[in-house]
Amino acid sequence: MQGATTGIGYGLKYQARCISDVKADTDHTSFLTGTLSLKEENEVHLIRVSSDGNELICEGLFSHPNEIWDxxxxxxxxxxxxxxFSSGESFGAAIWQIPELYGQLNSPQLERIAALDGHDSKIKCVLWWPTGRHxxxxxxxxxxxxxxxxxTSKKTAQVQTKESAGMLHDLSGGAWDPHDVNNLTSTSDSYIQFWDLRTMKKTNSIEHVHARNIDYDTKKKYMLVTAEDESGIHIWDTRMLNFPVIELPGHAHWTWAVKCNPEYEGLILSAGTDSAVNLWLASTPYGDDTTSESSMESPSKNVYQMLNSYSDYEDSVYGLTWSSRQPWMFASLSYDGRVVVESVKAHLPRK
Known part of the structure; x- marks a missing residue:
């Protein structure tokens, strides 16, 4: 099913790649996004959906010293x-705080709470503990x-442990398992690796797979979704890693991002370099307690639908996030700096 974008839009001045739902804001549907300009002063935008749902409002605009990659x-x-962020050839990471009275200040400045220093190679991402205050x-x-x-009160960040992924592959990103906060999954150029954060050791891996992005289904244990380099989307049962349990066709070009809905099981967004965002519903025939190979012999036993394709973009879509406050809404960000917020209410599965 094809459909042009009918959502509400907001334009950044510069190119951009990343957008995040502000989960802790329980009063508004709000998002943070940052720009990626090589020559201009970069910006972080705090944007909110208006109370009537008809427009995106900039609530805060803050200068950021470098190009924002995550x-x-x-x-x-x-x-x-x-x-x-990057500055020339060097990459860094930091934790920032928006000033409390930013709406009343003429030129509000971000406060750097802590620098995540000590990285020996190019930093890819920062992952927050998935639930609660931690x-x-x-x-x-x-x-x-x-x-x-x-x-955050003392404005310090200290390394507790560090572990190397090995010399064979370059890490590219990761996801924290919301069902078991001791587990973290990383992506690399040819592997997906599973880590136990208590020991910082690898517990399992999927070989010969290049996933650009991964996400866990927060409503279904053991369900991991990967955006594959060859344009497809794979869904894995993390207890059975020999093959994916569902294979979705993905995008006409690279599938860049996948996001599982925070409330509706099996509802997945994907974004790609074909300038499209696709909405999928994937259902698996096994329960949380099923562990036998026989129940998952073939991906063809599983059912999926493409519910809609949002195609009214003029550039690659790299940024993608669901709203946790209104889980029938999502925000997407194309490389030209265009933010679009859509409602998927018309496509929601009936409970």
Whole structure:
């Protein structure tokens, strides 16, 4: 099913790649996004959906010193977020805080709470503890995983443990398992690796797969979704990693991002370099307690639908996030700096 974008839009001045739902803001549907300009002063925009749902309003505009390659909002404090940024050839990561009275200030400045220093190679992403108020976060560079302890009151971040992924492959990103917060999954150029954060050791892997992006279904245990380099989307049962249990066709070009809905099981968004966002519904025939190979012999036993394709973009779509406050809404960000917020209410499965 094809459909032009009918959502509400907002334009950044410069190119951009990342957008994050502000989960801790329980009063508004709001998002943070950051720009990627090589020559201009970069910006972080705090944008909110208006009370009538008809427009996107800029609530705060803050200068950021470098190009923003990754941005993630703190899950328990709406004024705190992380960025991964570059300055020339060097990459860094930091935790920032929006000033409390930013709406009344002429030129509000972000406060840098902590720098995530000590990385030896190119930093890829920062992952916050998935639920509740917690002082742990993880940063991933091309070679290592770092587990940090963050103290926002003292404005310090300290490395608790660090582990190398090995010399064979460059790490590219990761996802924290919301069903077991001791588990984290990383992506690399040819592997998906599963880590136990208590020991910082690898527990399992999927070989010969290049996933650009991964996400866990928060409503269904053991369900991991990957955006594959060859344009497809794979859904895995993490207890059975020999093959994906569902294969979705994905996009006409690279599938860049996948996001599982925070409330509706099997509802998945994907974004790609074909300038489209696709909405999928995937259903698996097995329950949480099924562990036999025979029940998952073939991906063809599983059912999926493409519910809609949002195709009114003029550039690659790299940024994608659901709203946790209104889980029938999502925000997408194309490389030309265009933010679009859509409602998927018409496509929701009936409960």
């Amino acid at each position: 941005l993630a909002s703190c899950p328990f404090d709406q004024r705190i977020f992380s960025t991964v 002082d742990k976060l993880v940063s991933i560079d091309e070679q290592n995983l770092y587990l940090w302890s963050l103290d």
